[in-house]
Amino acid sequence: MSNFFNKSDLTRQDADKLVSETLNNCDDGELYLEESKSESILLDDNKIKSSNYSSDLGFGFRAISNEVVAYSYSNEISKDSLKNSSENLKSTLKSIKGTYNHEIPKSNKKFYKDINPIEQKTLNSKLEVLNKVNEFLRKKDASVKQVTASFAGEQKSIEIIRSGGESLTDVRPLIRFNVSVMLEKNGRKETGVYGIGGRQSYDDYLKNDNWKNVCEEAYRIASVNLESKPAPAGEMKVVLGPGWPAILIHEAIGHGLEGDFNRKKTSAFHDLMGEKVASEGVTIVDDGTIDNRRGSLTIDDEGTPTERTVLIENGILKNFMQDRHNARLMNTKSTGSGRRENYRHIVLPRMRNTMMLSGNQTQDEMIKSVDKGIFAVSFGGGQVDITSGKFVFNCTEAYEINNGKIGSPIKGATLIGDGPSILKEVSMVGNDMMLDPGIGTCGKAGQGVPVGVAQPSILIDKMTVGGTKL
C-alpha cells in the first residue's frame, strides 16, 4: 500500500481536516489519492522497439452539492496544492448547501491479490518471451511478414479519504500480453491479433508455454482472413460466437443502462425500467466480483464494494448501473459502478464484466437454422450512439452461412443495429457461455477503463451487415 504522506509536507491529519472542512456542507465528495507504476515493452519488426516505465502520483478532490460536481486535481501532493484545490471547489459551490452522506457499505471480500506484477518478472525474462514469440511465428512459414508482441503491466494503489476521516484503500494489479501477426500471400496482406490478461502476475497467464497458444490464435485469425471474400451487404441473420463477441452486449445495451444517461434522460432506455427489452431467456448481469478478471474491482473508485448487478432478467429491464452521485439523484443505491481512468478524471458510472448468461441451445442448432446469414466469431471494437440507440461493431473473424452450413470467411465488415430492439431479435441463446480473454478497454467521455465481457453463442434474427457485396 502506498503511503501518500511520507514524502510530503502534508500530514494525514492536515488532509483529514481539510477534507472535512471542505465537504462539510456538501452532499458528497472525497479526496482520491492514487499512485500508479506501469511498464510497456514492445517487440516489433524483429526488435525490442520500446521499453517504457512510468510512475504517476496525484490526487483528485471532489465536492458535490445537489447536481453540481466540482473537481480539482493536481500531481503535487502538498499542503499548498490541496489548499488551492479546496479553494477552487469552494468557489464553484459558493452558495450551495447539502447534507453529507457518510454511509459507505463495507465488505471484506477481495477479488485479487496486492501484488506488483512488474516486479514479479525480471525484464530479461520478459524480453526473452517476446523474442521467443517473434522466432516462433517467423519460423512458421514464409507468409509471416510482421510480428508485434507486447507486455503491459501496472500496479495502481488508491486511497479514498471521506469527510470525517474515513479511509478506504485498494491495490490493483493488471497485466496484458498481446501478439499481432501480419501475413502476406499472393499480394494480399491480413493481420491477426490476440491477447490475454487480467489482475494476476504475468506468469499466471504465461505458464506451460501459454504464449504459444496466443501466437497460434493470432496466426489462425490472420490465415483465415487471407482467404476471406467480400462481405455481404444488407439485413440478415447473424450467429455470434461465445466470449468476446459479447462486446455487442456492452455497446448495444450496457452503455444505455449506465445511470448518468438515464438520470439525464438521454439514453434510449431511460423510460423502459420494468419493461420487456429482450427476448425471454435473455439475462444480462454486470459483475465486478469475479476473481482476477480485468473488469473486477474490490471497491470502486468511490470506495463502494462492487457487486453483481442484474441488468436484464429473463427479458425484463431490472437495474441501471450507478455511482453515488447518480444514485443519490435517482433515489437509489450505488451498485459499485463508480469508476475513473485515474486521478485526472471525475467518476462516472461504468461497466465492469458485462455478461449474458447461458440458455440451453447449441451453436450447432443455430447455424443449422440459418438459410442465409453470417457467423461472427471475433470482433475489433464497437461504438454506440446512446441517444438514438444505434450501435456498431467490426468483425475481425466471420463466415458466411448458406443453407445451414458455415461457408467461406468474409472480410471485416461493420454490423449495425438498434440497442433497444436488438435483444428482442435474439431467438436462440446457447449453453456455452464463455468469458473473454481479458483484453477489453472501454472508452467513455475520454476515459479508458479495463472491462470484461462474456456471453454464450446467440442467434440474432435480423441485423444489418455492412459489406460491399450486394
Next chain:
Amino acid sequence: MVKDQEFLKSKASYCLDLAKKMGATDASVTVGHSISETVNFRNKSLEASDRSDGLALSIETYLGKRRSSISSSNLLDENIKTLIEKCFETTKITPEDEFNSLPEKDLLAKQISSLNLYDETRFENDKKIKYLKDLEEAASSNKQIINTESSFTENKSNFILANSYGFCDGYKTSSFTTSCVTVAKDENSMERDYEFSSKRHLSDIKQASDLGNKAAKQTIRKLSPNKIGSEKISIIFDKRISKGMLSVFASAISASAIARGTSFLKGKIDQQVFANSINVIDKPDIIKGMGSQNFDSEGVNSNTIQLVENGILKNYLVDTYNGKKLNLKSNGRSGGTTNLYFENGNITYEDLLKKNSKSLYITETIGHGSNLVTGDYSVGATGFLVEDGEFKYPVNEITIAGNFKDMFKNITLANDLEFEYSVNSPTMMIEGMTVAGK
C-alpha cells in the same frame, strides 16, 4: 500560472546532466506543464467544474544503440533521480537497435519564429458560465430540443524539449474549446448531435448563440429518420467527416507504418493514389493554427510539405528512427502531421449536391472500421438522402463500405475549405461505395 521556461529548463538540464553522469551516451528530455479549467453546463444550469494542473516529464536515455524511456508526473529531484537510474539500468539490458539515435544535428530547429499560439487572456469561470448560459439559451429556444449539455475549457501549456546535442527549446501554447451536445425528440425518435469550436485565441471562438443554434438545428433535422435499401450510391461527406479521410491517409503514410509494411500505401511514392485533381498539404507555420509547431517532438525543424500533388503521392511523414530504416531524412513529422488539408476543388458545394440525381450525405460515422493494412473501410453512418440537390429526409442505421485505394481515386472536392481545426477538408464526394441498409 503555467510554469515559466526557466523552471522547465532547469528541470530538463538537471535530467540531462544526471543521465550523462550515469554514463548515458545521449539523452533527450521533455518537460511540460499544463493547466486546464473546464465548466460543464446541462439544461441551462451549472453541472460541474474541473480544474487540472499537471506536470509531465519524459526521458530517453541512450547507451550507444541501446535506448529506453521513462515518464512521470512527479518532478521532485529525488524521484527524478530514482527514475533516471531505473531508465539507465533498463537501457543497459535492452538489445541494440542500429536505427536508434537522436536526430541529425543539422536538422534540429535553429530559429523559433512566433506563430502566435499563446493568448494570455484569462477567461474566468464566471465568464465561462455566462457564455454557456447564452449558448444553451439559444440551443433550447429551438422547439423539440429536450436536453442540452455544453462545456468550455481553457488550457495553458508550456514545454521544453532538450537533448544532449545542446538543443533546448520550447514555447507556450493556449487553447479555448467550447462544445455543445443537444438532444431532440419527436413522436418517432430521439436524436443527438453537436457543434464545437476550438481556437488558440479567445477572441476567435464562435459566438455562443451561433454555436448553440447550429447544434440545435443539426440535431432537429435528424428526427424521424428512415432506413434505406442496400445499394451502390455516390456519397457526400460533410466537412466534419471528410477531414477524417485525411487522418486515415496520414496514418497510412507514417514512416512507421511504411517501414513495418503494414500500410496499403507502402511503395506508392510517385504513384497515383488520389484522383488527379487532388492536392494534400501539411503546413506547420499557420499563424494561430491549431496544429502549428516550430519543430516536431524530436526537435527537428518542420517545413511545409506537399504530400500529394495532382493525385500523386510525393512524401511520407518521416521521423528519425523510421527514416533511418527507410533511408530517408526526417522531415520533422515525428508525432504526425501539423495543419493538414486538402486544397479546394473547383466545384461549389451546391453543384456538388446536384452532381448526381441521388446521393447520400453523411454527417456522422460510428465505429472503427478503417483497416490500414488492406485499405478496407466499413462504418456505421447517419445522414440525409439528397435528390436533385435537395435534402429529402434523414437516414440512419446504415453502413457505408469500400476500399480506400478505390475511394481515394474517386474523390471530388468542393471549394468550401475553411481552416477551423488542425485537419481540414472541403466537402467531399466519393462515387462507387456500397450502402448496406434494409
